[in-house]
Amino acid sequence: MTALVRLQGVTCAYDRTLVLVDADLDVGEGDFIGVVGPSGSGKTTMLRALLGAVRPQRGRVWRRPGLTVGYVPQIETVNWNFPVTVLETVLMARTAGRRLPWPSQAERREAGAVLARLGLAGLGQRHIRELSGGQQQRVFIARALLQEPQLLLLDEPTAGVDVRTRHEVLHLLADLNAGGLAILLTTHDLNGMAAHLPHVVCLNTEITGAGPPEVVLTPEILERTYGAPMDVIEHGGMRVVLDRPAAAGDNVVRLRQRGTA
Amino acid sequence: MQTLLEPFSFGFFRHGIIVATLAGALCGLVGVYVVLRGMSYIGHGLSHAIFGGAAASAVINVNFYLGAGLWGLASALLIGRVTRRRIIGSDAAIGVITTTSFALGLVLFGFFGVARKSVDAVLFGSILGVSVADVWIVAAVTTATAAVVFLRYRALLFVTFDPEVADVSGVDVARIDALLMLMLAVSILVTMKVIGVVLIAAMLVIPPVVARMLTSSFFRMLWLSVVIGALCGFVGMYLSYHLDVSSGATIVLVGGILFGTVFAATGPRGLRRAAGLEGHAGVAATGADHLAG
Numbered sequence: 001m002t003a004l005v006r007l008q009g010v011t012c013a014y015d016r017t018l019v020l021v022d023a024d025l026d027v028g029e030g031d032f033i034g035v036v037g038p039s040g041s042g043k044t045t046m047l048r049a050l051l052g053a054v055r056p057q058r059g060r061v062w063r064r065p066g067l068t069v070g071y072v073p074q075i076e077t078v079n080w081n082f083p084v085t086v087l088e089t090v091l092m093a094r095t096a097g098r099r100l101p102w103p104s105q106a107e108r109r110e111a112g113a114v115l116a117r118l119g120l121a122g123l124g125q126r127h128i129r130e131l132s133g134g135q136q137q138r139v140f141i142a143r144a145l146l147q148e149p150q151l152l153l154l155d156e157p158t159a160g161v162d163v164r165t166r167h168e169v170l171h172l173l174a175d176l177n178a179g180g181l182a183i184l185l186t187t188h189d190l191n192g193m194a195a196h197l198p199h200v201v202c203l204n205t206e207i208t209g210a211g212p213p214e215v216v217l218t219p220e221i222l223e224r225t226y227g228a229p230m231d232v233i234e235h236g237g238m239r240v241v242l243d244r245p246a247a248a249g250d251n252v253v254r255l256r257q258r259g260t261a
Numbered sequence: 262m263q264t265l266l267e268p269f270s271f272g273f274f275r276h277g278i279i280v281a282t283l284a285g286a287l288c289g290l291v292g293v294y295v296v297l298r299g300m301s302y303i304g305h306g307l308s309h310a311i312f313g314g315a316a317a318s319a320v321i322n323v324n325f326y327l328g329a330g331l332w333g334l335a336s337a338l339l340i341g342r343v344t345r346r347r348i349i350g351s352d353a354a355i356g357v358i359t360t361t362s363f364a365l366g367l368v369l370f371g372f373f374g375v376a377r378k379s380v381d382a383v384l385f386g387s388i389l390g391v392s393v394a395d396v397w398i399v400a401a402v403t404t405a406t407a408a409v410v411f412l413r414y415r416a417l418l419f420v421t422f423d424p425e426v427a428d429v430s431g432v433d434v435a436r437i438d439a440l441l442m443l444m445l446a447v448s449i450l451v452t453m454k455v456i457g458v459v460l461i462a463a464m465l466v467i468p469p470v471v472a473r474m475l476t477s478s479f480f481r482m483l484w485l486s487v488v489i490g491a492l493c494g495f496v497g498m499y500l501s502y503h504l505d506v507s508s509g510a511t512i513v514l515v516g517g518i519l520f521g522t523v524f525a526a527t528g529p530r531g532l533r534r535a536a537g538l539e540g541h542a543g544v545a546a547t548g549a550d551h552l553a554g
Binding site: 101 | 416427431
């Protein structure tokens with residue numbers, strides 16, 4: 001496997017608060033990696049380090065020379081009232097180094113091809129808010145793909161979306177990965193997202209585990225990652241993570257018993 | 262008919278209406294970015310800060326554009342410096358520094374016995390203060406700003422919509438932010454004589470908001486805002502002559518009436534679009550910081 005980007009002992013801090021400590025990670029051609037961890041565990045900082053948007057306090061970020069990285073932000077951070085159409089959004093990928101305001105014929109053709117590939121043909125003139133959740137996510141993936149990246153980074157691509165949209169996004173990403181695109185995403189969703197990926201990295205400021213879901217999604221690693229006991233069961237050949245039921249005498253149990261009495 | 266065309270027979274009116282139309286178009290153009298980035302407050306603050314510079318320039322007999330321009334730049338730098346210390350927020354820093362500068366302008370005008378009418382002209386705009394040189398300066402700034410927007414259209418759009426992704430996509434966000442702040446400061450400076458310090462912020466906001474109520478495309482919003490701004494400038498200046506009131510007030514009033522008309526015509530849909538133009542407090546600080554840096 002040829003590495004596209006590599007973190008070597010990377011430590012990042014904001015205002016002297018360590019948010020990522022001594023992280024080692026290789027992302028190679030064709031990889032499909034999910035980074036999981038609780039809020040504030042350093043997932044977004046790891047993405048930003050891979051993008052080169054944050055300078056590590058210690059360690060080194062190596063990128064293959066000439067590497068193009070596409071980035072899809074959390075769609076929850078998008079200003080949906082901004083006056084911009086689907087085509088205008090996707091064409092933002094062609095900004096650096098361009099002088100003329102309007103897209104060339106070739107740019108229009110390429111944007112149209114990416115939109116068609118992601119099932120958004122004919123929606124170019126729609127305002128971004130006039131789309132379904134899955135379509136909205138695909139617009140931002142289309143923008144990243146128009147940069148013709150070798151690596152696609154996505155920050156919480158399924159945060160705040162319904163089950164159907166989550167399936168759509170997961171299948172789309174699987175198809176893109178099957179076509180040779182390396183993908184790394186962050187997610188909170190252990191069962192709906194991480195358990196379906198070939199490689200999972202557990203993060204809680206430090207990397208607590210890395211490998212296939214069947215190796216990483218264990219009660220021990222999850223407790224180290226989330227700081228709370230969790231159970232893992234097998235269902236249909238897949239790992240399913242469950243919150244451990246509260247112990248007898250726990251307030252939650254008492255509340256439930258009172259409710260059913 | 263003769264009464265309607267009468268003002269155009271006066272040179273001062275012709276200069277005034279050209280400058281007002283260009284000023285409206287310029288404010289409409291820059292205002293789109295100001296409104297979409299939630300920078301309305303910094304536009305309002307900068308115009309007040311520049312008033313102090315205008316007063317100081319008049320007192321020490323320095324060219325208005327040079328004195329007021331340097332003063333405005335110094336105010337923006339100071340806002341950036343105070344904000345960076347993180348003791349007070351950027352909105353408070355803008356409030357303190359720009360109103361202090363504004364108050365200083367009033368004191369200087371009062372202390373050196375500048376006529377009340379001259380102060381009113383700076384505050385609310387006047388057609389009488391417009392010279393041929395002003396026409397050329399406003400025309401040059403409008404052309405230069407339009408050229409910058411043309412050549413940096415894609416970068417300005419990307420940075421305004423999604424600065425984080427623009428940054429990691431190879432766009433120099435800090436440079437674009439600084440460029441926008443410079444365009445804003447210069448626009449305020451050159452349009453101040455016609456629109457006035459107090460009302461200039463309204464002309465940075467009304468045309469883009471009306472345009473936003475009419476379209477959901479950025480490109481259409483941009484040119485519509487320019488046309489609406491120019492229309493407000495032209496009609497407002499014309500009414501100002503016949504009503505014998507300050508030009509800034511009539512220009513802004515025309516904008517207000519246009520807003521009401523479009524609001525009535527587009528109904529809740531237009532209002533919903535405009536409702537999305539709420540400010541993002543952090544952006545004002547970012548702009549000031551970049552100018553300071």
